[in-house]
Amino acid sequence: MKIIGLTGGIGSGKTTVANFFKELGVPVYIADVEAKKIMNTSASIKKSLISLFGKKSYLNNELNRKFIASKVFKDKNLLQKLNDIVHPEVEKHFKFWKANQDQPYVIYEAAIIFENNAQSKFDYTILVTAPQDIKVKRVLNRDNATEQEVKSRMENQWDDSKKEKLANFIIENIDLEDTKSQIYQLHTKLLGLATA
Ligand SMILES: CC(C)(COP(=O)(O)OP(=O)(O)OC[C@H]1O[C@@H](n2cnc3c(N)ncnc32)[C@H](O)[C@@H]1O)[C@@H](O)C(=O)NCCC(=O)NCCS
Numbered sequence: 001m002k003i004i005g006l007t008g009g010i011g012s013g014k015t016t017v018a019n020f021f022k023e024l025g026v027p028v029y030i031a032d033v034e035a036k037k038i039m040n041t042s043a044s045i046k047k048s049l050i051s052l053f054g055k056k057s058y059l060n061n062e063l064n065r066k067f068i069a070s071k072v073f074k075d076k077n078l079l080q081k082l083n084d085i086v087h088p089e090v091e092k093h094f095k096f097w098k099a100n101q102d103q104p105y106v107i108y109e110a111a112i113i114f115e116n117n118a119q120s121k122f123d124y125t126i127l128v129t130a131p132q133d134i135k136v137k138r139v140l141n142r143d144n145a146t147e148q149e150v151k152s153r154m155e156n157q158w159d160d161s162k163k164e165k166l167a168n169f170i171i172e173n174i175d176l177e178d179t180k181s182q183i184y185q186l187h188t189k190l191l192g193l194a195t196a
């Protein structure tokens with residue numbers, strides 16, 4: 001079974017793309033979602049987060065995402081510490097999940113793959129791109145966030161131009177119909193590569 005890393009900056013549309021692959025029957029692991037589940041349920045992760053960020057990290061036993069986001073996206077050191085706590089657990093969980101899948105390939109979707117130099121963990125990588133102004137507008141429409149909040153997350157991610165050099169495949173996600181046809185073509189290619 002091949003492991004495909006799917007990545008893209010905030011608002012690029014990587015979850016939208018991941019969901020199209022899912023409709024084609026590809027098992028998809030969304031790292032953001034799984035990370036949050038782990039942060040809400042693992043006693044040892046909770047303990048580490050409280051010792052790093054203090055008691056405000058949880059509100060009524062629920063991860064206080066807004067509070068943590070307000071700290072980490074303006075402090076690279078703190079973000080690295082958070083990543084170091086969360087990412088190894090997500091990786092462990094992904095390995096269990098993967099063992100239960102039976103398709104020729106699976107997709108691991110995460111916002112940061114190249115930034116973490118994690119590309120060698122995948123057989124192939126897909127980068128989802130879109131112009132910066134469109135990405136910002138999409139997130140502002142979707143989330144209750146300010147432009148500054150979106151941009152401070154972008155500052156912790158690499159530009160598309162840097163990631164394009166490292167990705168095996170690129171999906172430019174502007175027009176959804178065009179995106180879908182890129183996905184169908186890529187799916188056929190990946191099935192070929194996975195079963196060769
Ligand atoms: C800081 C947290 C609590 C904020 O939660 P929130 O619900 O607001 O954001 P969410 O997780 O849905 O992420 C939305 C987007 O923010 C950006 N982002 C999130 N984590 C990171 C990160 N570690 N580095 C750079 N950008 C990030 C991405 O573009 C991501 O798609 C959360 O993002 C988090 O715990 N991040 C650290 C763990 C992590 O890296 N998760 C992602 C994959 S494992």
Ligand SMILES: Nc1ncnc2c1ncn2[C@@H]1O[C@H](COP(=O)(O)OP(=O)(O)OP(=O)(O)O)[C@@H](O)[C@H]1O
Pocket residue numbers: 008009010011012013014015016017032111138139142173174175176179
């Ligand atoms: N091609 C498109 N045309 C119009 N809207 C789109 C397109 N692609 C995605 N969107 C919308 O833009 C928003 C961001 O998309 P999505 O959540 O898939 O991005 P993401 O890269 O996973 O974002 P994040 O990094 O914040 O998790 C969503 O509301 C989605 O419906």
